[in-house]
Amino acid sequence: MPQDEAKYPNLHDLAASIGKVQIYWSFLETEMRTLLAKYAPPGASRGPVVARWRKILPIIKPDALDGTLSKLIADIDKAAFKRNILVHGIQTASGDPWRSDGAFVVCADPQDLHHTLRIGDILDLADEIDRIRLLLKKVEFAPEQPPSSSR
Numbered sequence: 001m002p003q004d005e006a007k008y009p010n011l012h013d014l015a016a017s018i019g020k021v022q023i024y025w026s027f028l029e030t031e032m033r034t035l036l037a038k039y040a041p042p043g044a045s046r047g048p049v050v051a052r053w054r055k056i057l058p059i060i061k062p063d064a065l066d067g068t069l070s071k072l073i074a075d076i077d078k079a080a081f082k083r084n085i086l087v088h089g090i091q092t093a094s095g096d097p098w099r100s101d102g103a104f105v106v107c108a109d110p111q112d113l114h115h116t117l118r119i120g121d122i123l124d125l126a127d128e129i130d131r132i133r134l135l136l137k138k139v140e141f142a143p144e145q146p147p148s149s150s151r
Contacts, residue, residue, distance in 0.1 A: 014105065031133055082125050
């Protein structure tokens, strides 16, 4: 590789890592939608998928706040925070391919605190979201019951 050729992640790589987070998050929400389709009562409220999924947890997993699922919920909350500031709060982005630490975004959270997410952090977030999705698929829920309006 010639000396003058950039060798570190650039803005294109940074954008691809953010896209990976988005795609993996949509896969996670698809798992949640599958559970909503099986267990949510007819006419269930609309809104964010994660919030609706949490609302039906007591129906499909009465011990939802115990053990493994409790940890999974905490992991989802942590990943959701990072994903949400990445999606809704980017203040600046850098993709300097001549610096090893040159690919990052600075995001504002709802309290207007700023967080720097480097490309490695973003790729780790994508992997964490996918790990959560795979764990969610393994959770054993109550036997499938047709949704009823009495729930």
